[in-house]
Amino acid sequence: MLKGIGVSPGIAIGKAYLFRPERANLPKYTIKKEDIPTERERFNEALHKSEQQLMDIKQQLSERRLADHVHIFDAHMLILHDRSLWKDIFDLMHERLVNLEWALDIVREIYTTIFSQIQDEVFRDKRSDIHDVIDRLIDNLVGSDRRAVGHIPPDSIIFAHDLAPSVTVCLDLENLKAFVTEIGGKTAHVAILARALEIPAVAGLENILTEVKDGEPVIIDGSTGEVIIQPSKAILKDYTRRHKRERRREQQLMKSKDLPAETTDGYRIELAANIELLREVPSVFEHGAEAIGLYRTEFLYMNQPALPSEDEHFTIYRELAQAMYPRKAVIRTLDAGGDKFLSDVQLVNGMKDFMGLRAIRLCFKMIDLFKAQLRGILRANTQENLKIMFPMISGLDEIRKAKDIYYSVRDELSHEGYAIHDMEIGIMIEIPSTAFIADALAAEVDFFSIGTNDLIQYALAIDRVNKEVAYLYEPLHPAIIRIIHNVVQTAHQHGIWVGVCGEMAGEPFYTPVLVGMGVDELSMNAHSIPRIKEIIRNISFSEAQHLTDTILKTSDIPAIKSLITHFLLETNPKFAELIPS
Ligand code: PEP
Ligand code: MG
Numbered sequence: 001m002l003k004g005i006g007v008s009p010g011i012a013i014g015k016a017y018l019f020r021p022e023r024a025n026l027p028k029y030t031i032k033k034e035d036i037p038t039e040r041e042r043f044n045e046a047l048h049k050s051e052q053q054l055m056d057i058k059q060q061l062s063e064r065r066l067a068d069h070v071h072i073f074d075a076h077m078l079i080l081h082d083r084s085l086w087k088d089i090f091d092l093m094h095e096r097l098v099n100l101e102w103a104l105d106i107v108r109e110i111y112t113t114i115f116s117q118i119q120d121e122v123f124r125d126k127r128s129d130i131h132d133v134i135d136r137l138i139d140n141l142v143g144s145d146r147r148a149v150g151h152i153p154p155d156s157i158i159f160a161h162d163l164a165p166s167v168t169v170c171l172d173l174e175n176l177k178a179f180v181t182e183i184g185g186k187t188a189h190v191a192i193l194a195r196a197l198e199i200p201a202v203a204g205l206e207n208i209l210t211e212v213k214d215g216e217p218v219i220i221d222g223s224t225g226e227v228i229i230q231p232s233k234a235i236l237k238d239y240t241r242r243h244k245r246e247r248r249r250e251q252q253l254m255k256s257k258d259l260p261a262e263t264t265d266g267y268r269i270e271l272a273a274n275i276e277l278l279r280e281v282p283s284v285f286e287h288g289a290e291a292i293g294l295y296r297t298e299f300l301y302m303n304q305p306a307l308p309s310e311d312e313h314f315t316i317y318r319e320l321a322q323a324m325y326p327r328k329a330v331i332r333t334l335d336a337g338g339d340k341f342l343s344d345v346q347l348v349n350g351m352k353d354f355m356g357l358r359a360i361r362l363c364f365k366m367i368d369l370f371k372a373q374l375r376g377i378l379r380a381n382t383q384e385n386l387k388i389m390f391p392m393i394s395g396l397d398e399i400r401k402a403k404d405i406y407y408s409v410r411d412e413l414s415h416e417g418y419a420i421h422d423m424e425i426g427i428m429i430e431i432p433s434t435a436f437i438a439d440a441l442a443a444e445v446d447f448f449s450i451g452t453n454d455l456i457q458y459a460l461a462i463d464r465v466n467k468e469v470a471y472l473y474e475p476l477h478p479a480i481i482r483i484i485h486n487v488v489q490t491a492h493q494h495g496i497w498v499g500v501c502g503e504m505a506g507e508p509f510y511t512p513v514l515v516g517m518g519v520d521e522l523s524m525n526a527h528s529i530p531r532i533k534e535i536i537r538n539i540s541f542s543e544a545q546h547l548t549d550t551i552l553k554t555s556d557i558p559a560i561k562s563l564i565t566h567f568l569l570e571t572n573p574k575f576a577e578l579i580p581s
Pocket of ligand 1: 450452455
């Protein structure tokens with residue numbers, strides 16, 4: 001058994017299919033200066049063909065159930081048109097007098113080296129997009145299609161060094177059971193696609209291509225990252241049973257997706273979805289979300305040639321408001337910075353630091369950018385179902401300043417003749433300081449949303465993307481439990497509602513504690529909603545409160561875990577599957 005990173009959950013049992021695209025024998029030769037215009041013409045032709053192909057893929061995606069992923073190829077289109085990439089290629093031809101294919105090959109290697117040194121997983125993973133685009137240009141020059149996987153036999157589990165998004169989307173889904181790649185992580189596009197297609201995937205298994213042979217029986221578990229080659233009969237039987245059980249559970253969960261998230265003694269919680277892209281709205285409905293609890297708008301700014309204009313903001317938010325109506329949607333203002341790094345504002349110093357110029361701090365510095373977004377949101381709220389939320393607030397002055405800007409923008413719009421409706425204003429509670437002054441902040445806003453991803457990172461001093469300290473990332477740390485509890489209590493004392501929108505909200509093991517604390521809303525990845533709903537519908541609020549009270553008096557993490565484990569098992573023995581190993 002080998003262990004990589006589980007990037008898309010689920011068990012798959014099948015046969016290994018090794019995908020090793022052969023690099024065609026690239027024509028490499030030197031040229032003369034006067035040949036460069038001819039090479040430039042060849043480049044333009046290859047560029048044109050590549051554009052056509054990307055447009056075809058986008059069309060195919062829209063026709064299949066992959067419309068959400070068109071943006072990947074929008075990004076490829078941007079890379080294809082990136083002037084600095086063109087400059088690198090032509091500079092190389094001028095300097096070394098090499099032909100176009102050779103220049104492209106060198107540029108590809110240079111980018112590989114640069115990207116491999118990037119610490120940040122999200123940006124390192126972008127390397128495969130650049131490869132994909134350069135390979136496409138090369139293919140169009142030499143007239144081969146090295147990237148085609150072709151027909152894959154039934155029950156294939158694809159093993160590859162890396163899988164380009166354009167390869168992934170062209171795979172024969174009927175025969176494909178799972179992916180395993182040597183590189184990549186949770187944020188790689190292949191992982192995102194695998195999750196969207198609900199295909200199990202494991203990444204980051206170095207040298208796996210030398211361990212497994214074509215056609216060998218394999219089992220993969222995309223939740224744990226386990227890959228078992230040549231499983232014994234007993235293991236095979238065990239996984240087959242687990243696999244069947246998982247599928248049955250999922251089908252069963254979806255049956256109650258539209259029932260209310262209400263405990264056995266009548267305590268009602270709102271289950272909302274987190275989205276990054278407008279295209280996710282249908283999935284929000286499919287999984288029974290009652291609202292959007294967090295729209296991470298920073299994704300509007302990524303892979304774009306320019307910052308979004310007020311009208312672009314307006315159009316997108318109006319579409320969201322209309323699609324959701326009468327349900328509500330919380331729009332969070334730009335939270336760029338940290339791992340969500342935007343190319344357009346990358347020159348602003350410190351933006352890559354989690355504790356640097358991020359989110360509201362960046363918005364205060366780039367006031368026009370902030371105002372354009374606020375104007376777009378206010379204008380789009382014609383049906384009064386939008387709420388606004390400010391990220392990374394650390395103290396009273398910041399929320400007051402953000403609100404002052406909001407009010408000035410609102411008044412400006414009214415003077416311009418727009419019919420403007422006031423909106424609920426909330427803040428993310430994700431910097432520990434806010435938890436201690438929650439009373440003062442509650443007087444300023446209509447709601448809190450606890451961002452456990454950052455709250456845990458800052459409270460426990462753990463960089464959330466650093467693998468070395470990931471083991472310290474502990475939502476059940478007594479300090480975290482007490483912080484969340486304090487925030488919920490204070491919010492309620494001041495008559496405002498409070499939600500949790502970090503990853504903790506979508507993890508079934510934590511549900512009894514969050515319910516017991518009395519949170520009003522849990523906002524998560526839409527896929528997690530049916531499972532969380534099932535737990536809520538099986539537990540009693542008063543018992544969950546009792547559990548939380550006991551946990552609040554416990555300082556030992558294993559003891560806290562065992563209290564939750566007992567609670568879940570006593571509630572329903574089938575919840576044994578929710579207990580982390
Ligand atoms: C959080 O910090 O918990 C959160 C929901 O926001 P993000 O993950 O976008 O920082
Ligand atoms: Mg956050």
